Amino acid sequence: MNPELPTWCEPLLTQVRSARTEDFTRLRTPTSGGRASAVLVLLGEQPEHGPDVLLLQRAATMRNHAGQPAFPGGAADPEDVDPTATALREAQEEVGLDPDSVTVLAQLPRLWIPVSDFVVTPVLGWWHQPHPVHPRATTEVAHVARLSVAELVDPDNRVRVRHPSGWIGPAFQVRGMLVWGFTAGVLATLLDMGGWSRPWHPDRVVDLPSTQLASVAGPDKVDDVAGPLP
Template sequence: MTGRDRPRGLPGWFEPLLSRAATSRTEDFTPIRPPAAGGRPSAVLVLLGESAPGAPDLLVLQRAATMRNHAGQPAFPGGAADPSDRDPAHTALREANEEVGLDPDSATVLALLPPLYIPVSSFLVTPVLAWWHAPHPVHPRQLDEVAHVARLPVAELVDPANRIRVRHPSGWVGPAFQARGMLVWGFTAGVISALLDMAGWSRPWQPGRLMDLPAPSPATPGGAPDEVVT
């Protein structure tokens, strides 16, 4: 997307994130390469808006605690592609509408990030970067899947006091964020961490704190776009 193609009114803080995102590679997010046969197509919506001028925030949801997979885990809106979806952007916006009531016309898609493969679930996830140009109230629509919706201020995400590492029972260790009463980890935290670096928003932090995640329920085999592991 060139400067002339960018939507009118796009906040200045989108740079250099937008330019970096447009040329980003899989390696910017994960060392895991998708297999030749690909994976199950899916998409998530990385929706940035403003709570106040010059104060960007990020829309996330928290999965219901009763779900069989990734119970209680914060995530981007999104899910598996339907046969009727035109492209990853359509998938991400449709899922966001179904999950939290997002009006697709209120968001402007800016870039598709590289598809990221999640071996544990065989999902091939395309993060869709978008600007929430007309924010409106959102809320859980699928109460059996979504417990809570929040707009996480970037200022809180980059605060060194809110950044930690987590260790999964499998032994995987990755970045995490504590914000608005949520612990954001796994795939979602990995994408957020990479985008904060691209935007030049990250602040130096000491990755000394390590939190052990609880073991998953025996009934939880895994398998969702936001499950783990980058």
Template sequence: MTTPAWLEPLLNNTRVNDRAAFTGLETPQEGRPAGVLVLFGEDPKTGPDMLVLQRSATMRTHAGQVAFPGGAAEPDDADISATALREAQEEVGLDPQSVTVLASLPQLWIPVSDFLVTPVLAWWHSPHPVVATAPAEVAHVARLPIQDLADPDNRLRVRHPSGFTGPAFQVHGMLVWGFTAGVISALLELGGWAKPWDTSRVEMLPSSQFQTPSVG
């Protein structure tokens, strides 16, 4: 399946970039393997985009957080791409046949949960409606245009009470932060889509977000 030309710079750069493009943390040899699906699509009106979901506000952990579809690997998964696709099907009803897996990024460690997460890049060659198929876990599904994520007005940094400070996005009524925002920020740079933005804009993370960052 042919991928669009606008994805080529990203794919070329992810092939030559190592873990340092995404994190400064050393990745341990042991941890809980997980996969998330970084799904790129293209809307006729708003252009290239990424699929994300927002966790249900009633969850014990990750409540209200924006994430990529994904989760922990299971023994029956053929590989980490299969993990990411299975989770996306379970969470938002994504048809795996509508997706072309393009590449896997370096495995990234989330210390607070001890997940070893592999982001799986994919092209949505046959997009279709997706919804929260697991309402107890997922409240909302959205396609975030890359042009909106790259808009300097939508970018900021957030500070967690623990002292963690990292990139964030305020877009389409959602606050994207933590692991998900870090991956998106790196992909904007690698894809050549990033624009200069005010990194001195730092806000405290809302108390509703004070939970373990989601792997998705």
């Protein structure tokens, strides 16, 4: 029997049930090929802060994705039976998440990242039994944070980011982190679907910091400038 879901989940789930790739990106996902991968979009709740989402921050010493916030996730292993298995395994390896503490709500549409040729399935989950998490793969993960929906939708925390290539996409400036690329694109869409978004100023455009310019496709981790577009 599934744990009872909080009432705030229902508007999001109603929208997710009929979600299409086009709701997240203008890029059409190839019917074949691509590197199968998955990320875990883990929603939780804290009494003092309300709904939140779990993000990690990549280690600053990584050659790829250095210092970049992201969902737990990565490339599929041969033994993974489906995207859910990939997302939960990666979260366990990266931050010590207990898979049994998660109720899987939905697999979202497959999204293609052209630069890395990842085909990513975001897996939406409800953290029905939260527990302490921490960087387990310390060579890859520097920090783990539960960012509240209230922080993410605060107009003061929302911007758009400009890459030197000319790409411009949604971003969030929260607790000293700049969340951009694939992660920010998925978050922005889900915040809209859940009815959480507040009016903000999309004309606030910031240049991507030079420290993030090396955040290109790595061998097995998902996040990229060419993520879902608004």
